[in-house]
Amino acid sequence: xxxxxxxxxxxxHNAVFKLLLLSLLIVIFFVLNITIGSVMxxxxxxxxxxxxHAATHPAWEGIVLSARLPQALTAMFAGAALGVAGLxxxxxxxxxxxxPSVLGISSGASLGVAxxxxxxxxxxxxxxxxxxxxxxxxxxxxxxxxxxxVLLLIMALAARFRSPATILIIGIMIxxxxxxxxxxxxxxxxxxxxxxxxxxxxxxxxxxxxxQLAFFIPLLIIGIVLALLMIKPLNALLLGENYxxxxxxxxxxxxxxxxxxxxxxIAVVTAYCGPIAFxxxxxxxxxRALLRSSDHLLVMPGTLLSGMALALFCNLIARLPGFxxxxxxxxxxxxxxxxxxxxxxxxxxxISVS
Amino acid sequence: MTKTVRIFEICxxxxxxxxxxGIRNFYSSFRKIALSLVLIVMLAGCGNEKSKSSFSxxxxxxxxxxxxxxxxxxxxxxxxxxxxxxxFNPADTLHPxxxxxxxxxxCAGNRYADGxxxxxxxxRMVCLSATHLSLLDALDKMEAxxxxxxxxxxxxxKFKERVANGKIKEIGIAGRYQLEALLELAPQIVMVSPQxxxxxxxxTNAGLxxxxxxxxxxxxxLGRAEWIKMMGALTGTEKRSISIFDSISKSYNHLKQxxxxxxxxxxxxxxxxxxxxxxxxxxxxxxxQLLHDAGAHYLWSDNENTGGLMLDFETVYNRxxxxxxxRLLVYSDTIYTYDLLAREDGRYRNFAAFKKKQVLVCxxxxxxxxxxxxxxxxxxLADYIHIFHPDLLHDHKNQYYHLxx
Numbered sequence: 001x002x003x004x005x006x007x008x009x010x011x012x013h014n015a016v017f018k019l020l021l022l023s024l025l026i027v028i029f030f031v032l033n034i035t036i037g038s039v040m041x042x043x044x045x046x047x048x049x050x051x052x053h054a055a056t057h058p059a060w061e062g063i064v065l066s067a068r069l070p071q072a073l074t075a076m077f078a079g080a081a082l083g084v085a086g087l088x089x090x091x092x093x094x095x096x097x098x099x100p101s102v103l104g105i106s107s108g109a110s111l112g113v114a115x116x117x118x119x120x121x122x123x124x125x126x127x128x129x130x131x132x133x134x135x136x137x138x139x140x141x142x143x144x145x146x147x148x149x150v151l152l153l154i155m156a157l158a159a160r161f162r163s164p165a166t167i168l169i170i171g172i173m174i175x176x177x178x179x180x181x182x183x184x185x186x187x188x189x190x191x192x193x194x195x196x197x198x199x200x201x202x203x204x205x206x207x208x209x210x211x212q213l214a215f216f217i218p219l220l221i222i223g224i225v226l227a228l229l230m231i232k233p234l235n236a237l238l239l240g241e242n243y244x245x246x247x248x249x250x251x252x253x254x255x256x257x258x259x260x261x262x263x264x265x266i267a268v269v270t271a272y273c274g275p276i277a278f279x280x281x282x283x284x285x286x287x288r289a290l291l292r293s294s295d296h297l298l299v300m301p302g303t304l305l306s307g308m309a310l311a312l313f314c315n316l317i318a319r320l321p322g323f324x325x326x327x328x329x330x331x332x333x334x335x336x337x338x339x340x341x342x343x344x345x346x347x348x349x350x351i352s353v354s
Numbered sequence: 355m356t357k358t359v360r361i362f363e364i365c366x367x368x369x370x371x372x373x374x375x376g377i378r379n380f381y382s383s384f385r386k387i388a389l390s391l392v393l394i395v396m397l398a399g400c401g402n403e404k405s406k407s408s409f410s411x412x413x414x415x416x417x418x419x420x421x422x423x424x425x426x427x428x429x430x431x432x433x434x435x436x437x438x439x440x441x442f443n444p445a446d447t448l449h450p451x452x453x454x455x456x457x458x459x460x461c462a463g464n465r466y467a468d469g470x471x472x473x474x475x476x477x478r479m480v481c482l483s484a485t486h487l488s489l490l491d492a493l494d495k496m497e498a499x500x501x502x503x504x505x506x507x508x509x510x511x512k513f514k515e516r517v518a519n520g521k522i523k524e525i526g527i528a529g530r531y532q533l534e535a536l537l538e539l540a541p542q543i544v545m546v547s548p549q550x551x552x553x554x555x556x557x558t559n560a561g562l563x564x565x566x567x568x569x570x571x572x573x574x575x576l577g578r579a580e581w582i583k584m585m586g587a588l589t590g591t592e593k594r595s596i597s598i599f600d601s602i603s604k605s606y607n608h609l610k611q612x613x614x615x616x617x618x619x620x621x622x623x624x625x626x627x628x629x630x631x632x633x634x635x636x637x638x639x640x641x642x643q644l645l646h647d648a649g650a651h652y653l654w655s656d657n658e659n660t661g662g663l664m665l666d667f668e669t670v671y672n673r674x675x676x677x678x679x680x681r682l683l684v685y686s687d688t689i690y691t692y693d694l695l696a697r698e699d700g701r702y703r704n705f706a707a708f709k710k711k712q713v714l715v716c717x718x719x720x721x722x723x724x725x726x727x728x729x730x731x732x733x734x735l736a737d738y739i740h741i742f743h744p745d746l747l748h749d750h751k752n753q754y755y756h757l758x759x
Contacts, residue, residue: 038665039672059675063668066701188527204630206667209700274629319666 015291015298022290022305026076029312033072037319039063067206070213072312075205078269079311081220082276083283083303084227085262090284091234091296092258093164099281100266103167103259104150104174107182109270110201112146113139114182117197139200140212140271147267150174155259164255202328203274205315216272223265224304230258231296238294277330278337279314283307289344310336409467412438412455419596420587424603425580427568430587438469439587444571444660451548452566456587470563475590476542482531483547486567487513488726489585492598498589501525501539533560543588573660575640575647575731576603582729598729605732606647612746613649613739620742622650623670623677623707627699631664644731645681648738653677667701679742680707681755682715683723690715692758713758714741721754730754 035046041060049055049064082100089098100106116139153174158167186194208216233254236244241251269276287302288294314336318327418430418437426447431438436457440450453469465471480501481487490499491510499516503526516522525535533556536544544557548566557564565588569581579602586595622645625634635641636659637652645652653673657663674680684690695713696703707713716723727734730753737755740747 038669057672059672062675062701062704063671066704067666067668067671188530199629199631202629206630211700 015293015302018290019298019301019305022302022309025309026305026312029309029316030072030076033075033312033316033319034064034068036316036321037063037068038321040321066210070208070210071205071315073213074208074216074273075311075315076308077217077220078205078273078276079279079283079307079309079314080304081223081265081269081307082280083287083307083310084224084300085265086280086282087284087287087296087299087303088227088230088234088258088262089280091237092255092262093168095164095168096285097281098168099278100262100270101175101275101277101280103154103171103263103266104178105147105154105263105266106270106275107175107178108150109143109147109267110182110275111178112142112144112149113200114185114197115146116142117200143271144267147263147270150178151259151263151267154263155256158255158259159252162252167259200274203276203330203333205273205311205329207274208272212272216268219268220265223261223268226257226261227265228300230254230261231300234258234296234300238296273329275330276333278333279307279311282337282340283310285344286310286340289347409465412436412466414438418587418592420583420592422577422580422583424574425569425572425577425583427571427577428581428584430584437474437587439584441566441568444568444573452564454563454565472543472563472588474588476588478539478541479588480525480531480536480539480541480544482526482544483567484725485547485569485728486545486585488722488729489582490589492582492729493585493589493591493594495585495589495591497521500541501536503527503531531557533557536562569728571660573638573640573643575644575734576606578640578728579603579731602729602732606735609732609735609739609747610647613647613735613743616649616743616746619649619651620678621676622652622679622681622742623674623705624652624654624681626682626695626702627667630666632667632670634663634665634670636661636663641681644734644738648735648742650679650738650742671701671704674705676706678707678710678712680705680713682713683718684715685718687719690717690758695758711758714738714755715758716754716756723754727754 034050035041035043039060041055041057041063045055045057045060046064049061055061055064086099089100089103090096092098093102154167154171157170161167161170186197233244233249236247236249237251237254239247244251244254266280283306284299284303287299287306290306291298291302293299311333314329314332317336318329318332412433415432415434418432421430422428426444427442429438429440429442429450431440433455436455439454439456441452441454442450453466455466455469455471456474457471459473476498478500479490479498481490481499482503484502484504487499487502490496491513496510496512496516499513499522501523502517504524513522517524523535523539525539526532536557537560541562543563543565544554545565545567546552546554547570548554548568554564554566567581567584569578572578572581580599582595582599583592586592623634624641624645625632627633634654635652637654637657638660639662642652642655642657646655654663682690682695686694688694692708692711692713695708702708718724721727733753734755736747736750737752740750740752741755741757
């Protein structure tokens with residue numbers, strides 16, 4: 001405890017400076033996301049478009065306003081949400097490897113989408129027909145149903161079994177089972193359906209339209225606010241469940257709330273963007289290493305901001321001119337995320353949540 | 355004492371006797387076996403001396419009548435008493451991926467070191483891809499077909515009838531096969547569409563002859579149709595396959611001539627988004643070729659890709675916003691409309707082709723595009739010309755592509 005308590009006190013000013021730096025990075029990356037893409041648009045034109053003037057080339061207006069802007073916003077919020085969800089889960093399960101895919105929630109979302117794309121729509125490629133009727137919304141609803149199905153199961157189990165380790169193991173088992181069902185569905189499905197599902201599985205920030213952002217952002221803000229409200233009890237949980245209880249924390253309620261919050265964040269992001277790999281796992285570690293702290297008062301905003309910055313950075317790399325935007329976002333997040341975690345382990349010679 | 359010795363002696367002698375007769379019996383049965391083996395070998399060899407010792411030599415005489423003119427994925431060469439069918443990857447026409455020696459009868463005794471000997475005409479064939487059924491149908495050789503993967507394809511009345519009679523068995527669904535059901539049919543050949551990620555080793559390991567049909571890899575619409583000649587060579591309908599292809603290519607080239615002189619080439623956009631990427635045909639793909647031959651300007655014709663492209667929204671938006679026409683391939687139970695298209699992504703409304711109501715669509719559920727489109731490039735071309743240049747083909751009734759209602 002003394003060790004952890006000592007860590008709380010380390011250079012708060014330094015940390016605030018770093019958080020400000022992160023915010024600056026977000027602004028820079030956001031601007032770069034708007035200005036750089038596979039189509040070259042002069043910066044002056046972008047300013048004109050953003051200030052409501054007509055661009056010289058009619059297509060540019062659409063590119064900036066209805067392609068780059070929503071995509072950058074999606075990336076920003078998805079990165080923040082996944083990072084925060086990962087942080088909550090790592091603290092709750094006291095496991096540095098906890099992340100969105102571990103509890104089976106993103107697998108649940110995959111199952112929902114797989115059932116819709118491959119199974120319900122059985123005779124030859126009806127997914128495409130369904131998406132005619134509902135647009136992307138069908139996928140979103142299916143992913144949400146799948147993610148929340150698994151989430152409710154986990155919460156029911158969490159209410160029954162106290163130990164986070166048990167929940168973690170059950171979550172991993174659920175993830176395996178769900179992955180297996182998805183595999184079976186894939187095996188018996190048609191080529192056209194399968195391709196649509198595989199592409200969804202690659203993940204993308206480009207699928208969320210302005211109308212969908214009207215759901216996406218508020219839902220994520222609810223989840224993030226819930227997470228921010230949990231900073232104190234999460235800090236208590238870091239010291240162990242018994243300490244937390246002695247400090248007057250209702251650990252059971254907090255566990256349920258934490259699972260719900262992280263589940264909500266993951267479900268929303270996966271539903272709209274597909275399973276985004278690695279950000280949820282890597283961002284909290286990045287944030288702890290950067291701030292040299294495990295105090296949620298610092299790490300939570302740190303994770304929020306570095307999640308935004310990292311997602312924007314990945315989205316920028318995936319859309320660099322020359323690739324024609326054809327790099328799947330998951331390839332980039334893993335390529336950047338994996339070295340981050342390795343670097344942290346090498347630097348600290350260990351990996352931990354506290 | 356002597357008595358026991360005597361008994362032993364008798365026993366020993368008997369034992370030797372048994373041993374002798376045993377050896378004799380064994381020797382005679384061995385001779386019988388050896389003799390029959392020799393007989394079998396002789397019979398199998400049909401008295402041809404070459405086959406007993408070594409492989410036959412193939413001496414090419416010249417290109418067969420069925421050798422393709424446009425298709426690059428296969429080649430047929432005449433030999434003295436056999437024909438050589440080679441299948442290529444269009445990207446590498448030097449090294450064949452498969453070689454088949456087509457002989458009138460396996461009993462002619464030809465065995466070749468570098469290929470599979472196949473007796474033609476093939477009597478028992480399995481097709482794992484729906485497109486190849488229409489080849490058999492056009493050649494009137496449906497009776498050579500014994501198995502398909504997925505029997506719900508719309509091919510012809512004859513096909514349906516034979517499926518109903520049980521003469522054509524369903525050995526899988528949607529391109530996937532059940533190995534045991536397939537083996538039970540004992541087909542001479544299994545024709546497949548060799549696509550990445552599909553393994554046909556289980557078939558070849560089980561001793562089946564797999565013939566890859568790469569028609570879909572051809573970059574020219576006529577090249578795709580020309581694969582009917584390979585089916586002709588396999589089923590003994592060479593003449594018919596040649597005349598079918600010649601008539602297709604004649605009407606295709608005729609239509610191409612009509613469209614070639616048009617002064618105005620409308621700009622065409624193609625494809626739409628799936629999962630955040632815009633899928634569209636490459637600039638050297640057969641779709642691009644068809645659009646070009648129909649007197650249109652495909653906006654990605656400068657691209658060198660022969661397959662499909664995956665681009666992000668802004669790239670396509672930048673180039674395709676002002677396109678005159680927009681070509682789509684959809685799979686829809688209902689009639690595909692502008693409303694459905696806009697519901698997929700509201701940004702589609704901004705495209706000029708959408709505003710001008712010049713989106714042409716082929717619904718692969720209600721048309722036989724995947725089953726028969728391969729053999730009807732001339733009809734696809736006429737459909738395009740009729741849409742892009744309404745004043746050119748007054749009498750044509752569109753079969754595959756329609757302007758969206």
